[in-house]
Amino acid sequence: MFCRLVEDFTVSWRFRQLSHNTTQCTSTSAQLSLSALHWCIAASMLPVVVVHGGAGHIPNKRAEFSCAGVRAATRGGYAVLRGGGSAMDAVVEAVTLLENNPIYNAGCGSVLNEQGVEMDAIVMDGRTLASGAVSAVKGIANPVQLARLVMDKTSHLCLTADGASQFARAMGVQEVPEESLITDYARMRWRKNLDPDSNPVECQMGKMGTVGAVAVDLEGNVACATSTGGMLNKMEGRVGDTACIGCGGYADNRAGAVSPTGHGEAIMKVTLSRLILFYMEQGRSAQDAADEALVYMRERVQGLGGVVVVDPHGVWAARFSSRQMAWAAAQNEQLHYGLYAGEDFTQPIQDPDVPHTPSQEGR
């Protein structure tokens, strides 16, 4: 509807130029006020969804699967938005698809600790600042959907461990056998990590794989969702950044939305998601705010990670300080994606997914 409106004003492609230099508006033939112009520019950039599949060091053999998965999840989230769905519906859809994909450290594919799989997830709605989270939850396929139920059906922000499981049962969420969430790869990494010769930092970096999404819908509402199995070999009951508001995600229609990935304890120390939105409130772009916060996290607490960010007008960024982060974004019927710093490949969203070899694969 918004796009059609922009066309009705017959200003077509010039809006793209004008979005970079609004002072040119005096030369446009359309008689629009500056605020109407800004509104139309913003509307022409909506909807948008940006997804990540975890920051870290992704083994070459898994890189293309990781990239294909974020592209598929982005298409899923974008279809929801194009059908008039809310930003919240879109991020939950995208993260559900990623939780169901065994390549990531979330839902099926989660890393193991001594207790098996313990998962964290969060959602946040930028319209009202409503949020829901679960931590150390076991035996369910889609923690992100349980987090949404916490938001929608309780007066609390976070439920943990057994309490979260009881709530899931009360809500009729189907329990799944733990075995169905454990992949051979997760088992292999767990065993390798127990090896006295293993390097725990390397093990962690090889299996980050948290998933997350941010979106702006046609109404200009923002939302975020993040889901993870956490850190390999974490202590039983460890609550990571993902379940903590302002750390593992934040969304506010007045500023934007963020979903992070990386070393959870570092993310929590700098409240990474809220820090990025704070920088945006000070006037920084999504990209500059993300870069500044990631530098701060590296310098202040030696933490590496990555983020996807949107502002309410649909300006987005996917940034990371780790070696890689699989990410994808959809906007204006274009799919963007990348894995290494500086990559931004594009293809029309309706084109069939073509397996793509990341440019630096094999390094």
Ligand SMILES: NC(=O)C[C@H](N)C(=O)O
């Ligand atoms: N892979 C990750 O991003 C891990 C997650 N942030 C955690 O610490 O639980």
